[in-house]
Amino acid sequence: MILPLRLFYITVIQVILTSIVIFFFISSEYRALSNYNLQTLKTFLMNQKKQELQNYTSLAQAAIKHIHPADKNEKTTQQAAIQNLLNQLLYNGDDGYFFAYDDQGINIAHPKESYRIGKSWWDLEDDNGTKIVQLLISNAKAGGGFLQYQWSKPSSQSTSNKMSYSTYLEEWQWMLGTGVYLDDVNQQLASLQQKIDQYINKTKQIILIISLSSIFIIFLLGLVINLSNKKKADKKINELGQKIVNLQEDQHRHISRELHDGIVQILVSIKYSIEATTIFLKHTKQEKPKPLAEAEKNLSIAIQEVRRISHNLHPRILDELGLSAAIAALAKEFSKQTQIEISFTKPKLRKLLPDNINISLYRVVQESLINIEKHAKATHITIDLAIENKWLTLTITDNGIGFNDKNKNKAGAPLESFGIGLRNLTERIEYHCGQLKVSTSKKGTSISANIPTHVFAYHFNSNAQTNSNKRVLP
Amino acid sequence: MPISVTNSAATSVLLVDDHPMVQDGLTACLSYYPDINIIGTTQDGKSALSQALELKPDVILMDISMPDMNGIDATEIITEQLTSTKVLIFSMHDSLEFVNSAMQAGASGYILKDTGSAEVYAAIKAVASGKIYFSPSIATALADNPQEEEEEKAKLTTREQVILAYIAQGLSNKAVAKMLGISFRTVEAHRRNIKTKLQIESLADLIRYAVNHGLIDS
Numbered sequence: 001m002i003l004p005l006r007l008f009y010i011t012v013i014q015v016i017l018t019s020i021v022i023f024f025f026i027s028s029e030y031r032a033l034s035n036y037n038l039q040t041l042k043t044f045l046m047n048q049k050k051q052e053l054q055n056y057t058s059l060a061q062a063a064i065k066h067i068h069p070a071d072k073n074e075k076t077t078q079q080a081a082i083q084n085l086l087n088q089l090l091y092n093g094d095d096g097y098f099f100a101y102d103d104q105g106i107n108i109a110h111p112k113e114s115y116r117i118g119k120s121w122w123d124l125e126d127d128n129g130t131k132i133v134q135l136l137i138s139n140a141k142a143g144g145g146f147l148q149y150q151w152s153k154p155s156s157q158s159t160s161n162k163m164s165y166s167t168y169l170e171e172w173q174w175m176l177g178t179g180v181y182l183d184d185v186n187q188q189l190a191s192l193q194q195k196i197d198q199y200i201n202k203t204k205q206i207i208l209i210i211s212l213s214s215i216f217i218i219f220l221l222g223l224v225i226n227l228s229n230k231k232k233a234d235k236k237i238n239e240l241g242q243k244i245v246n247l248q249e250d251q252h253r254h255i256s257r258e259l260h261d262g263i264v265q266i267l268v269s270i271k272y273s274i275e276a277t278t279i280f281l282k283h284t285k286q287e288k289p290k291p292l293a294e295a296e297k298n299l300s301i302a303i304q305e306v307r308r309i310s311h312n313l314h315p316r317i318l319d320e321l322g323l324s325a326a327i328a329a330l331a332k333e334f335s336k337q338t339q340i341e342i343s344f345t346k347p348k349l350r351k352l353l354p355d356n357i358n359i360s361l362y363r364v365v366q367e368s369l370i371n372i373e374k375h376a377k378a379t380h381i382t383i384d385l386a387i388e389n390k391w392l393t394l395t396i397t398d399n400g401i402g403f404n405d406k407n408k409n410k411a412g413a414p415l416e417s418f419g420i421g422l423r424n425l426t427e428r429i430e431y432h433c434g435q436l437k438v439s440t441s442k443k444g445t446s447i448s449a450n451i452p453t454h455v456f457a458y459h460f461n462s463n464a465q466t467n468s469n470k471r472v473l474p
Numbered sequence: 475m476p477i478s479v480t481n482s483a484a485t486s487v488l489l490v491d492d493h494p495m496v497q498d499g500l501t502a503c504l505s506y507y508p509d510i511n512i513i514g515t516t517q518d519g520k521s522a523l524s525q526a527l528e529l530k531p532d533v534i535l536m537d538i539s540m541p542d543m544n545g546i547d548a549t550e551i552i553t554e555q556l557t558s559t560k561v562l563i564f565s566m567h568d569s570l571e572f573v574n575s576a577m578q579a580g581a582s583g584y585i586l587k588d589t590g591s592a593e594v595y596a597a598i599k600a601v602a603s604g605k606i607y608f609s610p611s612i613a614t615a616l617a618d619n620p621q622e623e624e625e626e627k628a629k630l631t632t633r634e635q636v637i638l639a640y641i642a643q644g645l646s647n648k649a650v651a652k653m654l655g656i657s658f659r660t661v662e663a664h665r666r667n668i669k670t671k672l673q674i675e676s677l678a679d680l681i682r683y684a685v686n687h688g689l690i691d692s
Binding site: 266271352459 | 478496569571572592622630632635672687688689691692
């Protein structure tokens with residue numbers, strides 16, 4: 001039976017659907033997990049930065065602790081000292097520095113943007129409208145706090161997100177601050193996000209590959225199953241064909257027997273009745289009537305006719321004497337009709353084959369002889385029946401013109417019929433686990449049927465056992 | 475149906491044919507010949523064996539195509555055991571293969587069923603007197619194809635093949651003799667014939683031959 005295509009489609013769709021569901025499930029799970037991880041990481045990084053900023057600030061405070069605001073004269077000098085100190089307190093390359101403003105927003109110190117010193121920046125805001133200096137100061141006055149805003153980054157000369165911590169120096173009435181640029185944090189998070197996306201893509205590819213290969217395997221499997229099913233179906237058809245052939249042969253054999261053993265025998269008995277009548281007439285000195293003589297003659301013709309039909313249906317000699325004798329008789333008859341010489345070599349044993357193999361091989365010879373007569377233009381045929389090395393071989397060789405040339409020269413009709421006949425013979429021989437080989441050339445054709453002996457080795461012996469006369473004779 | 479006409483000079487005949495109407499017809503014809511005494515009729519090869527041994531007829535008129543052992547195989551077994559009984563084949567089959575097989579099996583003559591009763595009578599008489607008799611058409615065919623008899627002689631007979639199969643299965647001559655209900659000497663004679671025909675000397679080669687030719691299951 002052929003695997004239905006519908007089943008194949010359903011399976012493929014099933015695989016695709018499963019793959020899609022698995023993909024979405026895995027990627028959403030993955031993304032949820034990674035978002036949570038990113039968030040945790042971000043908080044962790046920010047906390048780390050904040051801690052750093054606080055640490056740096058306390059370091060800076062400690063550094064300037066020894067400078068105290070004195071009278072007004074010295075204030076400028078001290079201020080300069082602090083500026084100087086802050087200028088040197090750098091970290092993270094160019095990007096980590098300290099800045100100071102007084103509570104009026106006037107810049108006291110700025111290591112990277114010295115132009116700001118001495119000027120008021122009370123109203124300074126960034127692109128988002130954050131009043132930077134005001135908020136830094138109010139954070140500082142509230143006891144220290146963090147502010148995020150946009151500021152130019154010294155190392156890259158570009159504006160980026162910055163987080164600053166500011167604290168208040170009560171002694172000076174100043175706000176001291178320092179900040180970190182957050183772009184590296186964002187960058188870290190972005191690259192992580194990218195990596196996660198890569199993993200998701202990879203998962204997608206893996207699922208795609210798995211589902212594609214699954215579909216391919218299903219397809220392949222389907223193909224293999226279909227092929228083997230087809231093979232099985234073909235085998236069954238062949239077997240069925242052979243069963244029909246066997247049945248036909250059995251029927252022919254049966255009818256042939258009915259004719260030969262039934263009707264012919266009755267006719268023969270009638271013949272003897274007529275003869276008995278003739279003898280009786282002779283004894284009583286009466287003349288034999290003409291119609292009786294006529295009936296006797298016609299009866300003989302009838303007997304011959306029925307015997308001929310019986311023989312054509314099934315050669316009785318095959319059952320009684322076996323294949324060699326049947327082929328010998330067939331060959332002799334053929335030679336007589338066609339004047340084509342046949343030499344036949346036969347084995348020394350007889351009745352080795354069961355009926356169905358016997359008739360198959362007999363038909364091979366019959367078919368071959370018919371073809372040779374019709375097409376081969378042969379003058380000599382060799383039939384060789386032999387058993388060697390556990391193989392029975394029947395070879396029919398002629399010295400005719402072969403049948404390839406014929407195909408080229410004439411319309412293929414005779415060849416086609418020959419081809420069909422040959423195929424039928426091949427199937428018949430293959431049914432007996434054998435092979436039919438044909439080789440043809442301009443010098444002639446050879447058809448060889450080979451059957452392994454194990455197929456029939458049981459036959460003679462089991463037949464001999466049942467036919468043993470042990471029961472009958474003392 | 476045995477006919478109870480006793481005539482000491484008459485030839486006793488056992489009729490073996492699976493068709494009763496043929497038997498009746500033939501019996502009717504032969505009843506006109508006083509020196510023919512039909513002592514029995516039977517309808518298959520196997521019962522022919524037992525009838526032959528029991529009645530020991532001078533001549534057995536034997537059909538070939540019969541159920542339960544054909545006439546040729548029955549002939550071989552009968553002539554193996556009853557040297558004084560002659561077998562005259564009486565058949566529809568006219569091919570030489572049948573004739574040669576029958577002669578090889580030990581038949582003394584071969585006539586076709588469509589021959590007249592006068593000829594049947596003549597054949598019975600000829601065979602009973604130790605001659606070989608063939609229907610004229612068969613005699614002609616035999617003379618035209620002398621090589622076929624030689625070919626047939628080279629082949630093993632059914633009986634020889636049965637014995638070869640037993641030997642190949644490991645049975646001794648004695649066991650084979652017991653199995654087939656024949657004498658030890660007969661088996662020995664068959665064995666000699668087998669070896670001559672196959673041109674094989676040793677037992678191992680005989681076994682190999684039987685297996686290689688599918689005579690027995692290996």
